[in-house]
Amino acid sequence: MGLAIIGTGRFLPPDRATNQDLTRVMDTTAEWIEQRTGIQARHFASDGVGASDLGAEAAKEALRKARIAPEQVDYLLVATMTPDHHFPGPAAMVGAKVGMPGVPSLDVRQQCAAWIYQLQLAHALVHTGQASTLLLVGCEAHAGFMPWQDWDYLYGRGGSAPSPEAWERASRHRGLAILFGDGAGAVVVKRTDDDRGLLAVDLHSDGRHVDLLFVPGGFTHRPYWTKEMLDEEKHIPRMMGKELFRHAVAKLPESVRTVCAKAGVSIDQVDLFVAHQANDRINGAVRTALRVPAEKVPSNIAQIGNTSAGTIPILLDELTESGRLKPGMLVCFLALGAGLHWGSALFRT
Numbered sequence: 309m310g311l312a313i314i315g316t317g318r319f320l321p322p323d324r325a326t327n328q329d330l331t332r333v334m335d336t337t338a339e340w341i342e343q344r345t346g347i348q349a350r351h352f353a354s355d356g357v358g359a360s361d362l363g364a365e366a367a368k369e370a371l372r373k374a375r376i377a378p379e380q381v382d383y384l385l386v387a388t389m390t391p392d393h394h395f396p397g398p399a400a401m402v403g404a405k406v407g408m409p410g411v412p413s414l415d416v417r418q419q420c421a422a423w424i425y426q427l428q429l430a431h432a433l434v435h436t437g438q439a440s441t442l443l444l445v446g447c448e449a450h451a452g453f454m455p456w457q458d459w460d461y462l463y464g465r466g467g468s469a470p471s472p473e474a475w476e477r478a479s480r481h482r483g484l485a486i487l488f489g490d491g492a493g494a495v496v497v498k499r500t501d502d503d504r505g506l507l508a509v510d511l512h513s514d515g516r517h518v519d520l521l522f523v524p525g526g527f528t529h530r531p532y533w534t535k536e537m538l539d540e541e542k543h544i545p546r547m548m549g550k551e552l553f554r555h556a557v558a559k560l561p562e563s564v565r566t567v568c569a570k571a572g573v574s575i576d577q578v579d580l581f582v583a584h585q586a587n588d589r590i591n592g593a594v595r596t597a598l599r600v601p602a603e604k605v606p607s608n609i610a611q612i613g614n615t616s617a618g619t620i621p622i623l624l625d626e627l628t629e630s631g632r633l634k635p636g637m638l639v640c641f642l643a644l645g646a647g648l649h650w651g652s653a654l655f656r657t
């Protein structure tokens with residue numbers, strides 16, 4: 309029994325901010341951002357649009373390409389770190405928007421590493437006979453935590469220049485604010501009678517490092533939200549970028565070596581490394597550590613930034629569309645994100 313990818317889709321909200329646009333609202337430069345991250349531009353959802361809206365659009369495209377009607381899906385796995393509401397998570401909302409009421413849906417809360425967990429869950433559900441056609445969605449609307457206020461001014465559409473206080477506030481969070489962009493990807497997978505699909509997984513979590521990337525606000529506070537908390541910027545994630553960088557560069561190559569050993573394949577035999585796109589320099593360092601040529605590690609961070617749980621499904625759709633992802637390939641997925649959660653998976657397409 310195997311698992312095949314039968315359709316992929318992506319959706320990026322129309323509003324797009326270049327690095328130069330970001331220099332209108334905080335102390336940064338287009339060159340710094342590009343040199344330190346590889347990012348040139350990112351998309352942002354507009355006010356009133358949530359991760360579930362973006363996810364639903366990507367899902368509809370994936371279903372259309374898979375030639376599958378929504379009612380043929382028997383399980384939905386939706387990952388985000390920016391849910392429309394504190395609860396419930398967006399999985400059921402994506403299901404409703406796509407037109408699959410009653411289909412079981414699960415929220416996956418593993419941030420940038422979600423795809424590896426989604427794939428493992430899909431494999432387990434298929435191999436235990438619980439499901440045969442699954443829709444996997446990764447969707448993010450980070451715009452809500454960006455540290456500036458006047459979006460029109462950011463896009464150069466009028467508005468008013470930030471006050472010195474607003475400028476200072478946004479600049480304090482610039483390491484975070486330059487990195488993330490909004491978007492969604494979706495993948496339809498189906499049980500097959502051959503041996504395609506997941507070959508091995510190496511997964512880890514370590515909550516001792518939760519403080520490296522987290523939103524300070526939450527249900528430990530009574531009430532869980534106050535005006536003071538907003539003043540203290542507890543809605544904006546705190547990120548220790550350098551530390552996260554170090555963890556990613558140390559842990560991801562180790563995980564790839566482990567997953568290859570588990571599957572009995574050499575790193576050279578892997579056709580494509582489909583990696584989370586947190587920062588192009590992270591993937592460059594991982595590539596160097598594993599001695600993998602650049603052409604085997606596709607990148608899409610330049611035009612869309614770090615789309616967290618959306619990243620790998622979006623990249624999969626791009627690779628399918630361009631013909632780079634072909635049947636029979638050995639693909640290694642790898643990702644690390646807030647939690648910490650990290651790991652890799654080997655998949656035969």
Ligand code: UT7
Pocket residue numbers: 335336337340341344345420482483484486487521548549550551552553556585586587614616644645646
């Ligand atoms: O998606 C998964 C989770 N996230 C990650 O994996 C993020 C991983 N980390 C990173 O991508 C990088 O650490 C960042 C892009 C966030 C930051 O890059 P860095 O090379 O680690 O910079 P840094 O924070 O060490 O800062 C270096 C310098 C500092 O100036 P001084 O103290 O050397 O004078 C910063 O103040 O760069 C300054 N800086 C900036 N300058 C202009 C930091 N952010 C900016 C900015 N524009 N946006």
